[in-house]
Amino acid sequence: MDAARLVEDFRHGDFLLATDTSTLLASGIGAEIVDTDEDALTDRVTRILRDRDHRGPSTDDEADIRTAVGVLPFDAASSTPARMVVPATLRSAGPPHPGAGRLERLDVPTPSAIRAVPSEDAHMSAVATAVTELAVRDLRKVVLARALDVEFTEPVPTEAIAGNLVRDNRHGYVFAAGLPGERVLVGASPELLVSRHGRQVVSHPHAGSMPRSADPEVDAANARRLLSSKKDRVEHAVLTEAVAETLRPFCSRLDVPDEPRLERTPTMWHLGTRITGELADPDVTALRLAAALHPTPAICGTPTSSARELVRELEPFDRGYYAGTVGWVNADGDGEWAVSIRCADTGAKHLRMYAGGGIVPDSDPRAELDETSAKFATLARAMGLDTSE
Numbered sequence: 001m002d003a004a005r006l007v008e009d010f011r012h013g014d015f016l017l018a019t020d021t022s023t024l025l026a027s028g029i030g031a032e033i034v035d036t037d038e039d040a041l042t043d044r045v046t047r048i049l050r051d052r053d054h055r056g057p058s059t060d061d062e063a064d065i066r067t068a069v070g071v072l073p074f075d076a077a078s079s080t081p082a083r084m085v086v087p088a089t090l091r092s093a094g095p096p097h098p099g100a101g102r103l104e105r106l107d108v109p110t111p112s113a114i115r116a117v118p119s120e121d122a123h124m125s126a127v128a129t130a131v132t133e134l135a136v137r138d139l140r141k142v143v144l145a146r147a148l149d150v151e152f153t154e155p156v157p158t159e160a161i162a163g164n165l166v167r168d169n170r171h172g173y174v175f176a177a178g179l180p181g182e183r184v185l186v187g188a189s190p191e192l193l194v195s196r197h198g199r200q201v202v203s204h205p206h207a208g209s210m211p212r213s214a215d216p217e218v219d220a221a222n223a224r225r226l227l228s229s230k231k232d233r234v235e236h237a238v239l240t241e242a243v244a245e246t247l248r249p250f251c252s253r254l255d256v257p258d259e260p261r262l263e264r265t266p267t268m269w270h271l272g273t274r275i276t277g278e279l280a281d282p283d284v285t286a287l288r289l290a291a292a293l294h295p296t297p298a299i300c301g302t303p304t305s306s307a308r309e310l311v312r313e314l315e316p317f318d319r320g321y322y323a324g325t326v327g328w329v330n331a332d333g334d335g336e337w338a339v340s341i342r343c344a345d346t347g348a349k350h351l352r353m354y355a356g357g358g359i360v361p362d363s364d365p366r367a368e369l370d371e372t373s374a375k376f377a378t379l380a381r382a383m384g385l386d387t388s389e
């Protein structure tokens with residue numbers, strides 16, 4: 001199967017996940033599981049997939065599909081439900097690149113309006129409040145996000161945005177997932193929450209950021225600055241420790257590198273740590289691991305519950321599926337889940353794109369605002385809006 005073809009075949013409402021190793025396109029609904037209780041959802045999905053598995057091969061192609069795809073929201077305690085689908089058809093192929101590099105760039109109409117939510121000044125003042133509250137509430141880190149509301153006079157071309165994201169991003173996780181209410185979550189995340197293949201477990205948390213630059217000298221200097229930034233190292237260490245701590249009880253072996261590495265997307269430099277482990281109990285599925293890990297301090301903070309509380313107080317919106325997780329699980333329990341960042345929630349003629357950043361005691365409001373602006377560039381480029389480069 002040609003991976004670039006799958007990307008071209010993607011239609012609004014389908015599920016597309018294009019990674020460094022594979023391209024997955026799921027269409028139609030064989031079974032839909034929507035639940036605000038993540039444990040209940042995980043159990044239901046596991047039961048459905050195992051039932052299908054035990055039934056053995058059937059004459060019906062649809063009944064043979066033993067994979068579920070979907071999204072978990074940022075806040076499991078909110079009214080936003082997790083949604084998983086066992087599709088009617090499932091096609092997979094190898095990685096989208098290099099073939100997708102030859103895909104034609106698709107036109108996205110110019111928006112009729114773009115509005116910052118909250119305003120840039122309000123975001124900076126929320127960051128300043130967060131810095132103060134870290135000490136008051138004994139938090140090590142909190143992640144604050146802002147949004148851009150984008151209006152169009154015609155339907156949002158999700159297909160074009162997804163296609164351009166695949167074309168632009170040679171690495172990472174490009175996704176487009178159907179949401180309740182005919183909406184779609186579309187984006188290109190650099191960050192793997194967790195994958196499980198047999199007993200092999202991998203998580204690749206990212207935190208600590210600097211923008212890329214078209215000037216090679218500035219670009220290299222930004223990378224060096226990130227690697228030696230004490231503030232970013234703290235932001236990253238808090239994350240890695242939390243991910244390792246959550247995975248450890250599930251694993252008979254866990255390797256956590258001492259030092260983060262530089263990771264690059266076309267628009268951002270990040271610090272990343274690739275954590276690998278061996279699963280102790282083969283009954284623990286990728287979806288179960290994703291639900292256990294989520295929300296990590298890459299998108300929420302530490303300790304989790306007080307960080308989430310501060311996020312609810314300081315952000316003027318419900319994050320919905322931004323900073324959730326998007327991926328798949330199969331009847332063997334294997335799967336792959338990306339952190340849903342650098343993304344937009346698209347409606348009929350409107351989309352909301354999000355970007356956030358980790359706040360630690362040394363954070364500066366202006367720098368945090370600039371970091372979120374740089375993160376918006378991933379989607380802005382795919383929409384032809386860009387950019388500073």
Ligand SMILES: C=C(O[C@H]1C=CC=C(C(=O)O)[C@@H]1O)C(=O)O
Nearest residue numbers: 207208209298341355356357358
């Ligand atoms: C929360 C986001 O990014 C996370 C992932 C990488 C680096 C991050 C940072 O440096 O703050 C964030 O933790 C986002 O893009 O909205």
